[in-house]
Amino acid sequence: MQQTHLRRVPVLTTVETRVGVPTQQPDGAFTLHQRKRQRKRQRKRILIAVTCGLLCCLPMSSTYSSPLVKVTFSGDNGQLSPYYGEIANDLNYAAADWEKLFVSGSAATLNVDVIFDNSPTANSSSLFATPLYSLGSWSVFQQGAVDVALDGIHNPSGPYDAAIHVGTSYLTNELWFDPNPENTDSVPVNKTDAESVFIHEFGHIFGFQGYRDQSTGALWSNAESTFDVLMSFLNNAPYFTGSDAESVYGGPVPLTVGNIYHVGNPSGPGADLEAYPGDLMNGNVFYRGTRYIISPIDAAIFTDLGLTTEVPEPGTIGIFSVSLIGFWLMRRWSP
Numbered sequence: 001m002q003q004t005h006l007r008r009v010p011v012l013t014t015v016e017t018r019v020g021v022p023t024q025q026p027d028g029a030f031t032l033h034q035r036k037r038q039r040k041r042q043r044k045r046i047l048i049a050v051t052c053g054l055l056c057c058l059p060m061s062s063t064y065s066s067p068l069v070k071v072t073f074s075g076d077n078g079q080l081s082p083y084y085g086e087i088a089n090d091l092n093y094a095a096a097d098w099e100k101l102f103v104s105g106s107a108a109t110l111n112v113d114v115i116f117d118n119s120p121t122a123n124s125s126s127l128f129a130t131p132l133y134s135l136g137s138w139s140v141f142q143q144g145a146v147d148v149a150l151d152g153i154h155n156p157s158g159p160y161d162a163a164i165h166v167g168t169s170y171l172t173n174e175l176w177f178d179p180n181p182e183n184t185d186s187v188p189v190n191k192t193d194a195e196s197v198f199i200h201e202f203g204h205i206f207g208f209q210g211y212r213d214q215s216t217g218a219l220w221s222n223a224e225s226t227f228d229v230l231m232s233f234l235n236n237a238p239y240f241t242g243s244d245a246e247s248v249y250g251g252p253v254p255l256t257v258g259n260i261y262h263v264g265n266p267s268g269p270g271a272d273l274e275a276y277p278g279d280l281m282n283g284n285v286f287y288r289g290t291r292y293i294i295s296p297i298d299a300a301i302f303t304d305l306g307l308t309t310e311v312p313e314p315g316t317i318g319i320f321s322v323s324l325i326g327f328w329l330m331r332r333w334s335p
């Protein structure tokens with residue numbers, strides 16, 4: 001994602017391997033949700049603070065452990081070590097936001113490799129997939145990161161279960177790390193919220209991935225992801241057709257043309273999913289000064305993928321923080 005100050009910024013690009021709701025006034029349920037989240041975060045911050053305290057007494061390590069993710073950093077020769085703690089912290093919160101919706105509790109800590117490179121933004125993937133079932137000669141796969149979270153089964157082929165590439169310039173010039181993540185501080189208007197970015201990326205790691213060509217939608221082989229199975233094309237436009245997602249959206253959910261493991265389009269089908277500030281998993285833009293969280297449609301898609309059993313009520317979930325009307329008129333990034 002190319003980032004420019006005071007402009008709409010493109011949503012995260014993802015590797016999408018082979019294998020980004022208007023501001024809502026908190027209602028009672030939302031306030032309760034926030035309080036639960038706050039208490040949970042406070043507990044985690046204590047654990048992380050202890051971990052970081054210990055690390056300060058030890059030789060510099062590129063691995064940070066937290067309740068849900070064990071993060072290893074590479075590609076920077078340690079030069080970005082001042083960011084390690086904040087990144088690991090936000091990755092843990094981001095994984096938690098999805099995993100708290102899962103059908104069962106966290107079974108194991110995800111081993112995540114954070115790779116610093118010259119990516120324009122960030123991209124991510126689960127590093128393995130497991131076969132779920134076959135349809136004739138077709139095999140359907142689940143993202144391996146789900147096996148870690150649900151069943152404690154790690155990548156059998158390597159030390160890491162998932163990888164997240166983060167552009168060095170994107171990290172140092174664009175991302176903002178909330179110094180008080182247990183509350184809802186406003187995101188600076190000239191920065192992109194790192195936690196929102198990482199929630200988006202975990203959306204890919206756990207579910208929004210597949211084996212289709214991004215442009216044509218054609219499958220590369222006789223393998224499909226659980227997401228691919230529920231994708232269909234109408235007038236050459238991709239849609240997600242899971243029943244729960246259709247129920248929440250009111251019909252097939254438009255996916256991003258040319259970036260199909262996302263929802264919404266700048267115009268045409270799914271334009272509502274990109275109306276400011278757009279869905280967390282939209283495939284076009286992320287606004288600065290804005291915090292994104294998992295939307296009811298995102299959660300419903302995960303229900304269709306067999307990962308969750310309940311869809312949060314709209315009043316309990318939404319995208320909040322700063323709304324900058326001027327951003328509406330700013331330049332749109334083209335993937």
Ligand SMILES: [Zn+2]
Pocket residue numbers: 011012013014020200204262283
């Ligand atoms: Zn994405």
